[in-house]
Ligand SMILES: Nc1ncnc2c1ncn2[C@@H]1O[C@H](COP(=O)(O)OP(=O)(O)OP(=O)(O)O)[C@@H](O)[C@H]1O
């Protein structure tokens with residue numbers, strides 16, 4: 100319902116404007132009001148009951164971390180986390196995408212390979228991190244491998260669902276125009292698979308982030324995950340929660356990005 | 370028939386067996402068919418008698434088990450640029466705008482789309498100004514009109530239509546039939562129309578081919594004598610009604626060995 104409203108809005112500039120002016124504005128106001136109540140209410144309750152900071156810090160104490168000198172350290176370690184995430188995800192997602200596109204063209208191969216993919220999907224890659232550290236040391240390598248192993252199969256299994264959607268009539272249409280196998284792939288199969296590909300990319304990215312942070316908590320001494328371990332063991336709860344907040348915002352950003360990408364590339368499927 | 374100047378469509382001894390797990394399905398057996406250039410024929414017959422199989426063979430979408438198909442003096446061995454195809458339910462790609470859908474055949478053949486022709490065709494079918502809309506923003510009838518434009522945009526010699534209006538309501542269907550006749554009168558394409566509506570088959574065609582099932586064969590050919598241009602009022606006349614009933618009766622009482630009447634016209 101709201102989807103089709105949005106689309107009508109995008110089709111005509113006036114619709115878009117009125118959408119923002121009317122309902123959109125009300126939504127923004129409501130979102131800000133609720134956030135204000137939750138944060139303000141939390142602050143008030145924590146102060147009123149005099150909850151110790153090492154149990155739960157106040158929002159203002161967490162906010163203060165972002166202005167403190169500790170922020171430089173946190174920022175630096177956040178950078179390490181992002182490097183692992185991007186590198187591992189780039190490897191995992193591209194291998195996952197290519198595998199999905201290729202094996203769905205060969206049902207026999209797909210049947211043989213699928214159990215192993217499912218195995219990779221269901222195995223928590225975090226459990227493998229100690230083993231990876233043993234083999235690859237305490238640097239980036241074990242983490243990047245863990246991220247790739249966590250995100251790749253997620254991307255692959257969702258994208259494969261997309262690539263398996265064959266529409267005989269659409270393919271016949273392309274063939275009747277003289278399309279080659281490659282053209283059928285790029286002009287029919289890829290767009291048909293796109294909605295599921297984007298879902299896979301999003302889930303893969305979020306799993307990748309979780310795995311990156313978890314791997315950092317298992318050792319190595321750098322990255323936001325290792326900061327979490329340090330802060331919690333030294334009871335520096337405002338810093339701890341500041342890191343959690345950063346990770347939450349990162350996750351939401353990933354989600355929002357793929358939501359936007361989905362609208363742009365697969366908006367035709369409502 | 371002069372085949373060197375004329376791009377007649379010739380089907381000779383077309384036979385097609387599908388291999389399935391439970392054995393072969395004899396979908397077509399020894400089908401002979403000649404469609405003169407600029408002629409409009411319809412094919413009717415019971416469900417599963419092999420109409421789509423025949424049309425796909427002509428479109429070069431699959432190979433015959435035996436027999437041959439030629440357009441003029443050229444054998445059809447695969448999709449041919451002079452043969453355009455319209456599918457059931459418009460078959461537009463939902464992720465492309467109407468214009469991008471119409472340009473697809475050009476894109477695939479690495480040719481520049483003929484923008485002027487596309488625009489005039491869009492206007493011709495009453496879709497002027499709808500080029501940038503997405504398919505789902507259009508009604509079923511409008512989508513089917515867009516797919517007519519897609520099939521005609523590259524100016525094929527032959528137009529194949531497989532139950533193009535089956536999913537439309539009766540009024541829209543009449544409208545589309547009128548439009549197809551008008552466009553055919555203007556462009557004089559060679560047209561093969563497959564339909565389940567005998568009235569539609571008679572209204573549009575010069576000849577109606579009746580097929581029988583298992584194995585799929587042409588059992589009878591009926592000439593449609595009504596002058597053109599035809600108006601929708603024709604469908605109310607006695608003569609039209611009688612011809613439709615004759616065909617209906619023929620399909621319902623198909624002989625067990627349908628060879629006798631083959632090529633009657
Ligand atoms: N790909 C296929 N594999 C096996 N059998 C097939 C295949 N396609 C069609 N058939 C069989 O061939 C016969 C003819 O099918 P076809 O689709 O040509 O019939 P049709 O006249 O177009 O039917 P309808 O009017 O229902 O569209 C049917 O018995 C069908 O089951």
Ligand SMILES: [Mg+2]
Nearest residue numbers: 420421422531
């Ligand atoms: Mg059919």
